[in-house]
Amino acid sequence: MSSTEQGTSSAAPAEPTTAPESAAAPEVPESFYYVHGKDKVVHKVSAGALQHSALIHGMISNLGYTEEQAKANPFPFENIDGDILQMVVDWCNQHKGKPTPPEDTNLPKQKEKLFDLVLAVNYLEIKELLTYCCKQVAMMVKGKSPEEIREIWMIPTDAEDEAAEKEAKKRAGKEAAGETAAAAGDAK
Amino acid sequence: MASDLENITGKAAKLSIEPIYDTNWSDMPDDIKLECIEQMELKEIFRMSLRCTAKAERSLVDSQKIKFTDGILCTNDECLVFILYHNKKSIVTKHSKDVTDGYESMKHIMKIGVFEKLIIAFTNPLANNVQFMTDEGLFTARNIEFNAWHSDKVIPVLRKMKNGVESIKINSTLSEELDQILALSHVQNVPYWHIQHYEQTDSLYMVAQMWIDTNSKIGSVFQVSVFGDGSFEEFLKHFDDRILSKSEKRVRIRTNNSDRHILMEFGTIQDFIYQYFRLMVISAEMEESEYDDNCKEWIFKMDQDVRYVNELLNIEGYDEYDDSDEFDELGNYRRNDNDGYWDSDD
Known part of the structure; x- marks a missing residue:
């Protein structure tokens, strides 16, 4: 690191400031x-x-x-x-x-x-x-x-949102299909 | 000690936010978005603009309530007007000639608004809008006032009120629907309500009976102004077996709760044709010496016109009223004494 x-x-820990003359307790x-x-x-x-x-x-x-x-x-x-x-x-x-x-x-x-x-x-x-x-x-x-x-x-507009959602679903579907096909290939 | 620090630094690392690139509004969590929306002001429209950007933003903006000190919603045959006050300053005035469009705006304002006082003065166009009458949305207002409203619309609006109403002022003519109004929980629980210019003679005994049936709280008050005789007599007749004391101006009856009585008071103001009544649920221990003999005060509370005219009649020299005397733009009486100024000191 x-x-x-x-x-x-970034200076050193605080220097004690000038204490009031009447201060009884020391500053922490x-x-x-x-x-x-x-x-x-x-x-x-x-x-x-x-x-x-x-x-x-x-x-x-x-x-x-x-x-x-x-x-x-x-x-x-x-x-x-x-x-x-x-x-x-x-x-x-x-x-x-x-x-x-x-x-x-x-x-x-x-x-x-x-x-x-x-x-x-x-x-x-x-x-x-x-x-x-x-x-x-x-x-x-x-x-x-x-x-x-x-x-x-x-x-994004509602239309853009919907299009992006459709695209994501489509992609997920394709990926799932690909995985299924790969699993079937492995089984053979 | 060292292990404590290690734990803490580990915790900080775990809690660290996920990497975000090209940070923008859509990356903000909803609670931060709401914090930002809270900093936006309705008068500057942009809060409404944000609402129009997308569905998600609309629901976010709509979830944020805005406190209004006063709200006046009125329609006539041509347009819809909103006047909203925040800290007694007018912040939005909207006129809409398209009633359907106006309805949508009103629905939004009613949804987000928390009104200290809401005055409704609709006439037909909006009130007849089926969507308005059947909409599930509820209004939040501590005090509601109906002015020049078609009386058959009072009930649907009261049904749309959220709990916590502290006063209901009906300043429009009611005729047949009192029994339905009395069945509303807001009316049964409201500390103060009144009806001005009531046309029947049944209001006093019906309200008192409702209070008896619902064991209403001590301090509940109902006031009514009626034209013509009969209300006092009907009250006496209906509660003949409950009367504890009666005089020309007061009748005290017992309720089913031994702790509380109902006091009916009658009041008039000289030169006014209306009769005024006040009903109160009082403690059974209240002494007659504690009765309030100044009926003007409670009459003025319900009828500002009476207060105003009464003040006018008390202006010295009013009897010498001249046709050239007028009311100024604020409704104050002014004497034209040909000195070029209008003043009420003459």
């Missing part, structure tokens, strides 16, 4: 985890940032660990593209411990990227980001006619 560390959070150092996507690029993310992801938060909650163990066992999200995971990590870092704003204008405008991000965010269970993404998806077809929507989102 490539172990290139990226992201704003922030813990970090590691994730990687399809491109195997490892991202170091703080537990605070990962709280946005209900999936990861559920995995790591109440789990004691050492820095070395976490580093040696990054969470593999093999089917999330590296650039998409990078976007997710960046978003989690940006919004760590902050209230989420009503709008997020930094989401990708490119259709395929946005849909990939939606799927990744849905899988990682990042509710607020999913809402932003869905708004962005809705904006893509604002004011468009059914034909335009169909074109933008590549929605």
